[in-house]
Structure formats: structure tokens, C-alpha cells
Amino acid sequence: MSKTLTGIAASAGIAIAKAFRYEEPDLTVEKKTDVDVKSEIQTFDAALEKSRAELEDIKTKTMESMGEEHAEIFSAHLLVLRDPEFVDAIRQKVQDDAVNASFALDELTTQFVTMFESMDNEYMRERAADIRDVSKRLLSHLLGKPIVSLAELNEEVIIVGEDLTPSDTAQLNKEFVKGFVTNIGGRTSHSAIMARSLEIPAVVGTKTVTSDTAQHATVIIDGISGTVIIDPSPEELKEYEEKHKQYEEQKKEWAKLKNEPSVSKDGTHVELVANIGTPEDLVGVHDNGAEGVGLYRTEFLYMGRDDFPTEEEQYEAYKKVVESLDGKPVVIRTLDIGGDKELSYLDLPEEMNPFLGFRAIRLCLEMTDMFRTQLRALLRASAFGNLKIMFPMIATLQEFREAKALLEEEKQKLISEGVEVSEELEVGIMVEIPSTAVMAPQFAKEVDFFSIGTNDLIQYTMAADRMNERVSYLYQPYSPAILNLVKMVIDASHKEGKWTGMCGEMAGDEVAIPLLFGLGLDEFSMSATSVLPARSQLLQLTKEEAAQVAEQALTLQTAEEVQDLVEKKFL
Numbered sequence: 001m002s003k004t005l006t007g008i009a010a011s012a013g014i015a016i017a018k019a020f021r022y023e024e025p026d027l028t029v030e031k032k033t034d035v036d037v038k039s040e041i042q043t044f045d046a047a048l049e050k051s052r053a054e055l056e057d058i059k060t061k062t063m064e065s066m067g068e069e070h071a072e073i074f075s076a077h078l079l080v081l082r083d084p085e086f087v088d089a090i091r092q093k094v095q096d097d098a099v100n101a102s103f104a105l106d107e108l109t110t111q112f113v114t115m116f117e118s119m120d121n122e123y124m125r126e127r128a129a130d131i132r133d134v135s136k137r138l139l140s141h142l143l144g145k146p147i148v149s150l151a152e153l154n155e156e157v158i159i160v161g162e163d164l165t166p167s168d169t170a171q172l173n174k175e176f177v178k179g180f181v182t183n184i185g186g187r188t189s190h191s192a193i194m195a196r197s198l199e200i201p202a203v204v205g206t207k208t209v210t211s212d213t214a215q216h217a218t219v220i221i222d223g224i225s226g227t228v229i230i231d232p233s234p235e236e237l238k239e240y241e242e243k244h245k246q247y248e249e250q251k252k253e254w255a256k257l258k259n260e261p262s263v264s265k266d267g268t269h270v271e272l273v274a275n276i277g278t279p280e281d282l283v284g285v286h287d288n289g290a291e292g293v294g295l296y297r298t299e300f301l302y303m304g305r306d307d308f309p310t311e312e313e314q315y316e317a318y319k320k321v322v323e324s325l326d327g328k329p330v331v332i333r334t335l336d337i338g339g340d341k342e343l344s345y346l347d348l349p350e351e352m353n354p355f356l357g358f359r360a361i362r363l364c365l366e367m368t369d370m371f372r373t374q375l376r377a378l379l380r381a382s383a384f385g386n387l388k389i390m391f392p393m394i395a396t397l398q399e400f401r402e403a404k405a406l407l408e409e410e411k412q413k414l415i416s417e418g419v420e421v422s423e424e425l426e427v428g429i430m431v432e433i434p435s436t437a438v439m440a441p442q443f444a445k446e447v448d449f450f451s452i453g454t455n456d457l458i459q460y461t462m463a464a465d466r467m468n469e470r471v472s473y474l475y476q477p478y479s480p481a482i483l484n485l486v487k488m489v490i491d492a493s494h495k496e497g498k499w500t501g502m503c504g505e506m507a508g509d510e511v512a513i514p515l516l517f518g519l520g521l522d523e524f525s526m527s528a529t530s531v532l533p534a535r536s537q538l539l540q541l542t543k544e545e546a547a548q549v550a551e552q553a554l555t556l557q558t559a560e561e562v563q564d565l566v567e568k569k570f571l
Ligand SMILES: C=C(OP(=O)(O)O)C(=O)O
Pocket: 188, 295, 297, 336, 432, 452, 453, 454, 455, 456, 457, 503, 504, 505
């Protein structure tokens, strides 16, 4: 019998494949004494060799599918495996205490990790994370419970897991991973956002998919409606194969608009641009005919590695993106780490409320060396095209002024060093904290542009964690509360002759688009795959009608009423 689950539609498309259950095996170790020392050491050496071969293979595959940047972490892991201080110490312990290799490994891992973590040396502290990872791999071989890395998958699957972290998602090879489905998460959790940039269907927040799905069971995921079917009947299979075909047809229709302008029926132009996480996403930007990049989330440049990227590495990445867009606008956001985005090498104390904590601009204004490095890289890259800089999570004018002052300082330094910097560099902010939306008239006098980050603006306005599927009913982009905040920001910017964009997921939502168009939003930045459907939708709208509906929506009482209104009028 088939089983149907409903989750949150996170990335559009239909996928049908075998389930691959992604879970960490139980690697609990038991102590054994009086073992045959020679055979334990042989077992250990075999595990070393297997781990080495495995890591070499993962590294090569990651390099091919995701680029050098993502593969670097595996080089660090290979170094640990080759480190005689670590591996000899394990052999020695087996020999001296006549204990099993897995126990010796476990004990020494704890010792090394504790030692490295307590060192007053950043580099050494970072090694602790590598040792932990490598030790897990070795242990998995010693215990005969291999860990499969997502980068190693080599047959078509749908990943079924509790959750995927952004760095898990960064390893996905879309040749084999046809989609994923998870127990937790929301439409704006970063794994969902990455699924959209990879263009693989995904459903998140199903609560129970891991317990409902056997390894290798056939699974259908419908990333348009959020439906998941496990062990489908032949009829269901047929139905979804048909839906898959229809979706592919629809995509072909949209593709015809790739080189068309983004205009409404009555000729009003808006900018339809894309959100990206890495320079690799540029392919999607061009394939989907985006008119620029409205949000480059630079934090992904800092992930999946074991140290901060250098100024030169960042400069190369930013320059590549700016040049590739060939004069079209590229809004690059400074580091927005924190919340669900962590850096293994940035050891920050645990917080009760990470989304309300020490993150993004707050962290950058304290760790100014790191921030200045990024600003310099951005300023240097600005000479190569139409780059705009955007600060995330701005809550007060003071923060904006401080960040802007640091930028100015670095700019003057570069100029005095004879380095070219764009004369027309615009500097704007994300509006994702309610206080900033309310203060938009004051901000508008000082910033060059706003970009509304509704993923966070909604979570902070409704006090509902964007990652938590139990409160996902409060993630209400169509709520009149949100629409009124959006209107305040747009009006404030226009009054000062500035522009407003939106880079939260709401900008690509078919119910929201007519409302935002009606409210006068200038730039819509979305997953690249949403650009063509949005362009097609815009062609059906007139400015006057959209403005009337938006005006009415602002006065309604609930998000449902707003949705009904838009659906009746436009969908
Ligand atoms: C675009 C946004 O930023 P992020 O999703 O990276 O937090 C947002 O908050 O809407």
C-alpha cells in the first residue's frame, strides 16, 4: 500500500526514484581487552587504507561536480589520515594496552580534539574539527558501518533525511540526486533555497518521512504541491509520470521568454533578477534569462572549508560573477553568517536563540579584520562591472553608518594605493528586521537602495522560526501585516528617489507577484528557476489592476482573504 505525506513545497518539479536514507550510523564503541594486537593493527591499517581511498574519490568527485573550493575540506581530511602523530599514537595504544583499535581510536580522538580545541591558535583549533570527521570515517570502517557521503552517490536517488545542512546540500551531485525530502525545515531554510538553485525538486517539513520510508523504496516527490508518495501504486506512478511530462512541457514554454524583457501587459518594466550562492550558480542565471543578480549570498564562499577565504579568493569569485553579468546589476551581500548558517572554523559560543543572536552585520562590526578583507575584495571587484554592496540584518541607522564608514575607509586606502574602484558603487541594505521597515523613511535618506528580505522579515514580524515546521503556518507572506511593511519601505524609497527590491522567497511567489507589482516594487530577486514563470505571469498583468488589488489587500484582515482575492483576480 502506498503512503502519502504532505510537506512544504521547497523546490518545484517532480521526481521519481529510489529512496536513499541519509542518516548517521550508530558509532558507539565498546572496550575490548586482551585482544590479538597484531590482528587489531592489521584491521586498523585496512580501515586507514579504505578511508584514504574513499576520501581521494570524494575529493575528485566534489572537484568535478562542485569545484575546487568545495573539495578543499577533503584535502585537509587526507592530511589527518597521513599524520604519523595521530595514526602512530593509535597503533601504539593498541600495542601497549592490548585494546581493540576502535577503542584506541576513540580515546585518542577525544584526547587530540580536547588538546587542539584548548590551544590558543586558531589554525590548531580548526584541526580539531577535521580530526573528529576523519575519526568518524575510520571508526565507521572499523565497526563495519560505512558512512556514505552524499558526494559519493552514483545511482539515481531521492534523499530521505531528518534534515540536510547547507554543507550537505553543497555536496549534492544533481546527476544522481533527483530530489530530497526531509522531516524538518521550511521553504526558506537554506537547504530549500539551495535545492532551488540546484534545480532539484524538494519537499521539506514532512515530520515523518524518515520513519515512513524504507531504504530503496520507490518515492515520488512533487515539489510544486509538497506531496510525497512512498511505494506508489502503478496508477499513482502513471499519474506522476504524466505530471512530470507536463511540467517539462511547461518549462519549454517558459524558456521561450528567456531573451524577452520583463514587462507587464501595459508595458511597465520591472527587473527580474536571480539569487545566487556561488559563482557556479551563474549557469542558472544565464539559462533562465535573469536580468542580473539581486542577491549573492557570499556566506557560501566561507563554508565547506577550514579557514576564512583570503581577500584574493574572494576578489576572484566576486569578479567572476560581476564580469559574467557583463554590466547588468549584481548585488553582493556581505557575510551573513549565523542562524542556520554556521562556519566550522568560527568557534562561537552556543546561543539560546541563534536567529536573534550574534550574526551577520553584528558579527562583522565586531570582527572588523574579517569584514575589511571582504570589503576590500568587493571594492576591487567593483571596477569590473555593475556591482552593488548590500549589508544584511541592519537593525539601526548606527549599524549602517558604521558599516558604511568601514567601507569608505577601505575605499580611500585602495584609491591611495592606486587600485581602481568603481565610481558608481551603490550601497544598500537588506530590510529584514521590522524596526528597519518602520524606520525606512530615515534610512532612505542615507542608503542607495533597499532589498526586502522577507524570509527573515516574516519570521521576525510573526515571531515564528523559519526553520520550524510546527510554526510554519505563521510564515504568512500574504498577511496584511507584511504587505503594509513592504508598502512602507517601497514608498519611503521612492520618496527619496531610491529603489526597492525584494530578495526573500516571496519575490518569486505567484500569489505575491501581482501584489508586489501593484505596490510598486522595482526589482524582484528570486531563485533563478522562478524567473521565467514570473516573466510569463507579469505579461498577463496591468499596473492599474495590480495596484487596485494591492490597495484592497492592504485593508483585508487575514492572509487567506488576501490569497483568495489574488487567486480570483489573477490566477
Ligand atoms: C533573502 C534573505 O536572506 P537569507 O534567506 O539569506 O536569510 C531573507 O532573509 O529574506
